[in-house]
Amino acid sequence: MIEWSQDTIDAFRQTLLDWYDTHGRDLPWRQDHDPYHVWISEIMLQQTQVNTVIPYYERFMTWFPTVQELATAPEARLMKAWEGLGYYSRARNLQKAARQIVDDYHGQWPQTADVLRELAGIGPYTAGAIASIAFNQPVPAVDGNAFRVFARLLKIDADIAKPQTRQIFGQVIARIISPDRPGDFNQAIMDLGASYMSAKNSDSEHSPVRQFNQAYLDGVEDQYPVKTKKPRPKPVAYFGLVMPDANQYLMEKRPSNGLLANFWTFPLVKQADVLVATDSGDTDSGDNEPTDSEILELLRQYLMTKYGFKVSLKPVQGRPVTHTFTHQKWTITLLQVIWNERPDLSYFPGEWLNVTKFDQIAWPKVQEKMWARVGK
Known part of the structure; x- marks a missing residue:
């Protein structure tokens, strides 16, 4: 890792902030320094591109203009x-934090990073x-952009996939950050990491901080930052049950914890829960895989046993719906449910929802994909 002298640090600050003053992005949450605006934008920007966030942010501020x-x-x-x-837990945590500010801090924002x-x-x-x-506190904001920018500037070879590496970068940046304009400094690093020093298609040749980028000057910029690969998301197979009745569908409310907590979706049944019925233990090989028709019969029996539903099942045409979460990749085979008799919902965690109300309900993305397949 390269160690900068104080003169180099001063020169870097000046160069970076001069560039930011002229070329910093004009974003709606940068029109003021309101902590509420900063907070909402930063939470939205996690895992989401700036251009996608802007209309969401503007609508959010229209609907919820204050923390109260x-x-x-x-x-x-x-x-x-x-x-x-x-990543809907972000929204739920926003409201939890808003209530903390209103109830525990009497509507006044904490001003230090430790209390925040x-x-x-x-x-x-x-x-x-x-x-x-x-609040103009001289503290680093170490995100993916900061990791990438400073790893290249200083040739820091610590693995950014490891949690303890954040402390290394935090200590380095704390020495370099502008004590007079820390907020602008952090935002300039964000903009630099989103443009000249982006993860892909970077343009260090024309970067305003080219002379400070040691990895670029040494011709090894593509080696930074160092990051070990995450394990691939675990594949999980589901049946998605399309259960219509006139102008309504039987929908399931997801449990209050776990993926898609409290959201409405078509009923989803893990294929593993259905196929476990085939594990009789009396075969010597794995050659006796159930046929498609046998799987549908097993699912029909499963629905009868668990919910008392008497149904017939018909595959929906087209490929399965796929959706990737951080740790799981869902593959959902959609099935049309034909009722043999009106269902009793006593043991089912859901209810009939009229399609006219669908636009009033927040769907998770995976439900949008399923509805796009069958409802349009």
Whole structure:
């Protein structure tokens, strides 16, 4: 790792901030230094591109213009505002943190990164961003952009996939960050990492900090940052049950924890839960895989046993619906359910929903994909 002298640090700060003053991105949450605006934008920007976030941010501010209004908002409306951004626990944590600010801090924002981290859903990066941008605290905001920029500038070879590496970068950046304009410094690093020093198609030849980029000067920029690969998402196969009755569908409300918590979807049944019925233990080889028709019969029996549903099943034409989460990749085979008799929902975690109300309900992305296949 390269160690910069104080003169080099001073020159880097000046060069970076001069460039930011002229070329910094004009974004709606940068029109002021309101901590509420900074906070909402930073949470939305996690796992989401800037251009995607802008309309969501603007609508969110129209619906919930203050932290007090967010704290008291109905959860269904909050989820509708967040629909399409994914990682819905972020939205729920926003409301939890808003209530903390209103109830525990009497509507006044904590101003230091350490105290901000006590709010729900605020980790070290978001705390650093709010503290520096809104309250001029000289603390780093170490995200993927900061990792990439400083790994290349200083040839830091610590593996950014390891949690302890954040502390290494934090200590390095804390020495370099502008004490006078820490918020602008952190935002300039964000903009630099999204443009000249992006993960793909970087353009260090024309970068404003080219002379400070040691990895580029040494011709090894593509080796930074160092990051070990994450394991591939685990494949999980489901049956998605399309259960119509006139102008309504039987929908399932997901459990209050886990993936898609509290969201409405078509009923989803893990194929493994159905196929376990084939494991009789009396075969010596794995050559006796059930046929498609046998699998449908097993699922029909499963629905009868678990919910008391008497149905026939028909495959929906087209490929299975796929959706990838951080740790899982779902493959959903859609099946049309034909009722043999009106169902009793006493043992089923859901209800009939009329299609006219679908636009009032926040769908998770995977449900949007399923509905696009069968409902349009």
